[in-house]
Amino acid sequence: NAxxxxxxxxxxxxxxxxxxxxxxxxxxxxxxxxxxxxPGMGLKLIYYSVGAGITDKGEVPNGYNVSRSTTEDFPLRLxxxxxxxxxxxxxxxxxxxxxxxPLHFGNGTRLTVT
Amino acid sequence: xxxxxxxxxxxxxxxxxxxxxxNHSTISGNEYVYWYRQIHSQGPQYIIxxxxxxxxxxxxxxxITEDRKSSTxxxxxxxxxxxAVYYCIxxxxxxxxxxxxxxxxxGTQLTVLP
Numbered sequence: 001n002a003x004x005x006x007x008x009x010x011x012x013x014x015x016x017x018x019x020x021x022x023x024x025x026x027x028x029x030x031x032x033x034x035x036x037x038x039p040g041m042g043l044k045l046i047y048y049s050v051g052a053g054i055t056d057k058g059e060v061p062n063g064y065n066v067s068r069s070t071t072e073d074f075p076l077r078l079x080x081x082x083x084x085x086x087x088x089x090x091x092x093x094x095x096x097x098x099x100x101x102p103l104h105f106g107n108g109t110r111l112t113v114t
Numbered sequence: 115x116x117x118x119x120x121x122x123x124x125x126x127x128x129x130x131x132x133x134x135x136x137n138h139s140t141i142s143g144n145e146y147v148y149w150y151r152q153i154h155s156q157g158p159q160y161i162i163x164x165x166x167x168x169x170x171x172x173x174x175x176x177x178i179t180e181d182r183k184s185s186t187x188x189x190x191x192x193x194x195x196x197x198a199v200y201y202c203i204x205x206x207x208x209x210x211x212x213x214x215x216x217x218x219x220x221g222t223q224l225t226v227l228p
Binding site for chain 1: 118148150155156157159160163199201217218219221
């Protein structure tokens with residue numbers, strides 16, 4: 001299994017541009033999450049999903065959108081990029097069924113908005 | 115979800131046990147204690163989790179106090195590769211049937227010294 005795969009690894013955006021951060025997992029996990037991590041800080045939850053077709057907001061959803069059309073994929077859309085969105089973005093997944101499971105993280109997308 | 119308090123940084127000599135404390139005095143009865151670590155800009159890596167009993171796996175041991183208000187992660191023989199930020203997180207297990215949102219704080223920077 002590849003686990004959780006995020007693309008791209010790095011991206012520089014100009015203010016006002018849009019982009020989609022891709023996340024895919026091959027573990028058949030129901031639960032998927034997007035976090036952002038600012039320098040020297042912990043992770044903050046942006047959006048999460050408990051299964052295909054179901055998404056919900058986390059702690060810092062403003063400026064982002066998500067969709068979950070398949071179990072495998074959970075893309076994060078940035079519309080009208082702002083410097084405040086400069087961060088490292090991590091996608092994670094978990095089994096999310098009747099027993100506990102840990103979060104599996106991708107290696108992140110490093111985004112700079114200038 | 116309950117909040118956690120961890121020291122900002124700790125040092126440990128290579129080959130010695132590293133004991134990382136965590137306070138979670140507001141933990142509720144159905145919340146688990148999870149430990150993750152993040153090695154320089156990589157995605158967080160799951161280490162161990164527990165509810166009430168002490169747990170051990172190939173990476174570490176988790177000691178939870180009887181009142182569950184604090185816990186300690188033990189790396190029995192720390193190596194230089196264990197240098198990382200260690201996150202202690204509490205959150206509801208999946209038995210509740212609700213989405214699990216784990217809040218990552220700032221963690222403890224563990225530096226293993228040669």
